[in-house]
Amino acid sequence: MPKNISSKIFIDGGSPQETRQAKVLLGFLDGQTTNPSLIAKNYTAKAGGTKLTETQALDEYKRVVRQMSGIIPEGSISIQVFAQEETKADEMLRQARARKTWIPNHSIKFPCTKEGLTAAEIACKEMPVNITLVFSQSQAAAVYEATKGAKYPVFISPFVGRLDDRGENGMQVVENILEMYTSGDGHVEVLTASLRGVDHILYALRLGSDIITCPFKVFKTWADGGFTIPDTSYVYPVGKLKPIPYKEDITLGKPWQEYNISHDLTTIGIAKFWEDWNSLLQ
Numbered sequence: 001m002p003k004n005i006s007s008k009i010f011i012d013g014g015s016p017q018e019t020r021q022a023k024v025l026l027g028f029l030d031g032q033t034t035n036p037s038l039i040a041k042n043y044t045a046k047a048g049g050t051k052l053t054e055t056q057a058l059d060e061y062k063r064v065v066r067q068m069s070g071i072i073p074e075g076s077i078s079i080q081v082f083a084q085e086e087t088k089a090d091e092m093l094r095q096a097r098a099r100k101t102w103i104p105n106h107s108i109k110f111p112c113t114k115e116g117l118t119a120a121e122i123a124c125k126e127m128p129v130n131i132t133l134v135f136s137q138s139q140a141a142a143v144y145e146a147t148k149g150a151k152y153p154v155f156i157s158p159f160v161g162r163l164d165d166r167g168e169n170g171m172q173v174v175e176n177i178l179e180m181y182t183s184g185d186g187h188v189e190v191l192t193a194s195l196r197g198v199d200h201i202l203y204a205l206r207l208g209s210d211i212i213t214c215p216f217k218v219f220k221t222w223a224d225g226g227f228t229i230p231d232t233s234y235v236y237p238v239g240k241l242k243p244i245p246y247k248e249d250i251t252l253g254k255p256w257q258e259y260n261i262s263h264d265l266t267t268i269g270i271a272k273f274w275e276d277w278n279s280l281l282q
Helices: 016-026 036-047 054-071 089-099 114-123 137-146 160-165 170-181 198-207 216-224 264-278
Strands: 008-012 031-033 076-080 106-111 129-134 154-158 188-192 211-215
Touching (some): 036 264, 089 106, 114 129, 137 170
Parallel strands (some): 076 106, 188 211
């Protein structure tokens, strides 16, 4: 079992079997993140193309989440609301209130959009929330301000791999968010997500990300290497990734609606989640 892991470690996926394996390998597991694409991928792999009604698909999601909860009953399980770009906050809240009844250790995921943050501003007083599909410092400032009244844990999930995929330094967004949040009250935990390799884990640990969520493939590579922990000599391999510099003019303290929360990768991510989920349906 590794020692001195300063961040909470989550597994990212739609398979309870992976959750169980990760817990055995690490000796513990602090949580699990899911999304519609991961649930759909896991179901499709075992169902051989069998389509479901909407009710059956939701029941499958609930069944998977409950299995995960049984494996890590003390961990946090992130469950996502289903949304398109035009989905209203009231609909997201309706879904969130239903999903939080599935398991006691829930955290409900909302997209980082105007309607998503409008819903999360209310939901964070009723349940733990996780704001997902975050790609910028400005979005992170809005998340912080929208959830200042939270009575439950709040996570923010910057998706580093999707920025890397198009040649930008996604880990720099995590770095920027952590720096900006040093002036805050600590109510938002940074959950580094969309990892592509072990160096993402190592740099997230080096930066002091509150939480790291790993796809099982990446997690297994880390495990096979003995759960390496970076020391002070570790240097993140930026390579040819373009920098995403810290913006001094983006500061905490404004109404969340004043921040620019638009990002093309957020829009693309919402559409992809919706498409993958609907691929299950008859």
